[in-house]
Amino acid sequence: MTYLRAVDPFPLQSADHNKLHEFYARLAAGRLSTTRCAGCGRAAWPPRGFCPECVSDAFEWVDLPAEGVIHAFTVQETGLPAGFDPPRVFAIVKVGGHRIFAIVRDADPAAVAVGSRVRLAPLRVADDPKGQPRWLPAFALA
């Protein structure tokens, strides 16, 4: 018997699985977006299903800038989970007043610094079980 590993590390992103599917639809089109509460006007990161400030669940989607600045980062060289390859640059990116956690793709770790400018570079990951493409909000050095 094969030693089985049954785990999908990526979120289901389609409309029938995820209230935030609009985020992923926009991401697939190269746009970074989030939710803004229609009640109190606060924009959240990450997008959310109801507002923790005013408890309204009425929200609209707003685009965020495609460029940001690295606020903090680390390079993982060993000990990554199965399916993820080193070296991997994990970063906190400041975009339009939000802090966003992501990876910096395809970067020479030595070229990454706090203050480096980065631009949105959506990362295509494994398709979902129905064959729909999936994307994560990654960045690359600008």
Place this chain on the structure above:
Amino acid sequence: MRRVALVGAGVSKFGVRKATFRDLVWEAGKACFDSVPGLRPGDLEGLVVGAVMPERTAFQSHVSSLAAEALGIRPSALSARTEHMCASGTVGIRYAYAFIAAGLADLVMVLGVEKLNQPSGEEAILNMGAGVDREWEAAFGLTAPPCFALAAQRHMARYGTTEEQLALVGVKNHAHASKNPNAHFNKGATLDQVLCSRMISSPLRLFMCSPITDGAAAVVVASEERAREVTDRPVWIRGTGQALDGFQLTSLPEDYAEWPALGRAAQSAYRMAGVTARDVDVAEVHDCFAIAELIAYEELGFCPKGEAGRFVADGRSDHGGDVVVNPRGGLIGCGHPLGATGVAQAAEVFVQLRGEAGARQVPDAAIGLTHNNSGMGEHVVMIYGREPA
């Protein structure tokens, strides 16, 4: 509220164990019962099991009932499992404490257990990603090391903390573990070995990190009346505090070198216990990574903010210093079987305050503290005393 005490404690061997989930429950449970002569499983009214991911690592849910049956405990007042990632064990002790203090139970075991190692090391690490946000963090391959690496980067940039000072936490805790037969590591480590060990996530190197470890630990928690019946040396729970800043990395304070939730949890516990940081003789802090121990010195009040690097370098957190931190070897030296860690910390304070810690005894320890966290923004602190508050 009624007074509550620990009356027994036991720990399994920690390490990469050729053992089943149940074997680990048996080992810690047996060691715990052996510490309380005359106590039988049938005397206990309840069991709380701290366990994080047996569903993935042992394909087993329903573990509190499994453990109760394995141990011969027939719960009549309390049976529950706690899952709060790396703080699951201490969260379990708080449940038992609250039930007993409220008069809903008198004698309860808290057992933490985790079987993390898998035939594939990469799978064991993959499972650890269950502890961060799947959709916004773990999908990128995030596990704990890069999170704490961000804190280390920031502490170094802001306060001038050095790689050598981070390494000295590893040296101290590996040295302490060499005196603990139940620790994952027993060989110690030199400063050079720590500084030359392989890079995990910059600036954290292998010997500045806790390993993936299997193990279990158990304590028996009792009301004052029952405690005095079963032992003449109870170890009293004097205070407890818990506070959270956030779950996702981007929900935490912007400066990752600041852990205000730990400060708040500590102040709650000190206030309740009627003690201050200066009164603490022995502390088991959550050194999942060396930087976590340094920031804990500061947030717990052992030293001012920014001075933790010098505090460890000057030996003030070792035997002969201000407070002995992690005499059992901490998570770096003992390993970190998630759900077991908080209970193993309590078990160490139990033997330290009773003067039973052997080669690693802190002389005349009267006040002990444990700090258990689940991520950088979620903290639990317990304070124990040889005398009640």
